[in-house]
Amino acid sequence: MSSLNAQALSVQYQQQRLQKHILALDTINFAVQSNLFVAIIGPSGCGKSTLLNVIAGLVPPTSGQITINQRVITGPGRDRAMVFQTAALMPWRTVIENAAYGLELQGIARADAQQQAKHYLDLTGLNGFEHSYPHELSGGMQQRVNLARALAISPNILLLDEPLSALDALTRESMQLELQRIWLQSRPTAILVTHDISEAIFLADEVWVMTPRPGQIRARFSIQLPRPRLISHKRQAYFVNLQEEIWQMLGIN
Ligand SMILES: Nc1ncnc2c1ncn2[C@@H]1O[C@H](COP(=O)(O)OP(=O)(O)OP(=O)(O)O)[C@@H](O)[C@H]1O
Ligand SMILES: [Mg+2]
Numbered sequence: 001m002s003s004l005n006a007q008a009l010s011v012q013y014q015q016q017r018l019q020k021h022i023l024a025l026d027t028i029n030f031a032v033q034s035n036l037f038v039a040i041i042g043p044s045g046c047g048k049s050t051l052l053n054v055i056a057g058l059v060p061p062t063s064g065q066i067t068i069n070q071r072v073i074t075g076p077g078r079d080r081a082m083v084f085q086t087a088a089l090m091p092w093r094t095v096i097e098n099a100a101y102g103l104e105l106q107g108i109a110r111a112d113a114q115q116q117a118k119h120y121l122d123l124t125g126l127n128g129f130e131h132s133y134p135h136e137l138s139g140g141m142q143q144r145v146n147l148a149r150a151l152a153i154s155p156n157i158l159l160l161d162e163p164l165s166a167l168d169a170l171t172r173e174s175m176q177l178e179l180q181r182i183w184l185q186s187r188p189t190a191i192l193v194t195h196d197i198s199e200a201i202f203l204a205d206e207v208w209v210m211t212p213r214p215g216q217i218r219a220r221f222s223i224q225l226p227r228p229r230l231i232s233h234k235r236q237a238y239f240v241n242l243q244e245e246i247w248q249m250l251g252i253n
Contacts, residue, residue, distance in 0.1 A: 003189060004032040004055070004157065008064035010214075011050050024050040026214035027064065034156075037183060037190045039200035041246065042210025042218075048193040049085055051215070052159045055191065056082045068157070078106060081155035083146045083163040085193075089134040095145050096121065096130040102153040113152075120148035123182055124175075139166040144175070151182060158183075160192040164199065173231055176202055180228060197246050198234055201225075209249045219249050 011025040024047040032038055040048050053059040054066055057076040066073050081102065089098045096114050099121050103113035121130060124144040134142055143166050150158060164172045164179075176199055183190055183203075194200050200207045207221040221242060225233055233239055 003034040003069050004030075004066070004191075005070075006030045006064065006066045009054065009061050009066055010063045011047070011054060011059060012062040023214040025054070026216050028215070028217060030208075030217060032189060032191070034189055035187045036206065037192070037204045039192045039194055039204035039207045040210060041194060041197060041200050041207060041250065042215060043212045043250070046210045046213045047215030048210065049161055052082060052161050052191060052193060055157065056080055056159055058082075078153065079156040080159060081150035081153050081157075082159040083143075083150045083161060085161040085165075089142055089145055091134050094131050094133055095126060095137070098134065098145050099148045099152055102149055106153065117148065117152045120152045121145070123151070124148045124178065140168070140171055143167065147179075151186075154186060155188050158188040158190045160190065162193055162195065165195065172196075172199070177231065179203060184228060197243050197250075198239075201239060201242055201246070202229055202231075202234060207246060209246060221246065 006028050009025060009028040010023065013022045013024055014020075015022060028051070040051070042048055050059060054061055055073065057073050057080070068079065090101070093101070096117055099117035100110070100113035103116055104110060108116070118130065121127065124147050126141065126144055126148065129137065129141065134145070137145070143163055147163055164175050167175060180203060192200070192203060201223055204223055207223060208217050209219045209221070210216065211218045223242070225238070
């Protein structure tokens with residue numbers, strides 16, 4: 001039985017001011033089993049963030065539906081957590097207060113929430129920065145706080161919108177390892193949007209390639225690499241060939 005399903009899912013935005021309709025997602029179907037890690041790749045503007053927002057319950061489908069364990073998504077829920085594409089920290093809260101925010105929303109007492117959040121700040125390498133404010137951190141560190149905040153609520157479904165894109169290449173690879181390690185510990189269903197093909201292959205069980213807008217899923221690649229994966233796997237023939245195949249599918253060569 002699969003936990004996350006989309007049936008003929010379409011999203012059309014109305015841009016009132018310009019009197020324009022934009023079809024962002026066009027009759028998308030998928031079934032994602034529990035605990036699967038999916039990475040989505042596709043051209044800018046093809047509807048990737050829109051898809052995550054629909055799963056998060058923040059954007060309603062225009063037609064079709066999306067279900068979790070056969071229940072139609074009608075709004076946000078505790079079972080899902082999202083790391084947004086643009087940093088979404090509250091500037092007046094310290095790092096630990098930001099990271100504990102989702103837990104506090106769930107009614108968990110402040111001290112307990114912060115203790116739990118601290119664990120995820122340690123995991124994401126922010127030990128020692130608990131009492132800093134967001135503006136005192138680098139862009140990459142701010143993204144890690146976002147990640148810690150999402151992980152802290154132990155979601156069944158983790159939605160990641162380019163969470164590592166603000167990081168330099170080295171930090172990014174070490175965060176890929178961290179993300180894998182954290183994911184292996186709790187195994188939420190994960191949907192990661194990324195522009196980095198090697199990151200997609202490295203982390204995912206399945207890589208989906210989307211078409212230009214209106215977004216549809218053009219191809220799905222199943223990644224047959226044992227876990228835990230190592231950065232050195234990125235140099236293996238299997239990995240490199242797959243990367244090439246996905247490049248071609250995106251029409252970049
Ligand atoms: N709130 C909105 N109102 C109107 N149009 C929107 C809105 N959000 C997105 N769109 C439009 O929908 C399309 C898909 O946007 P979306 O943000 O989902 O793309 P994306 O694949 O995440 O792109 P990127 O890779 O650049 O982040 C775009 O054409 C965008 O202009
Ligand atoms: Mg986006």
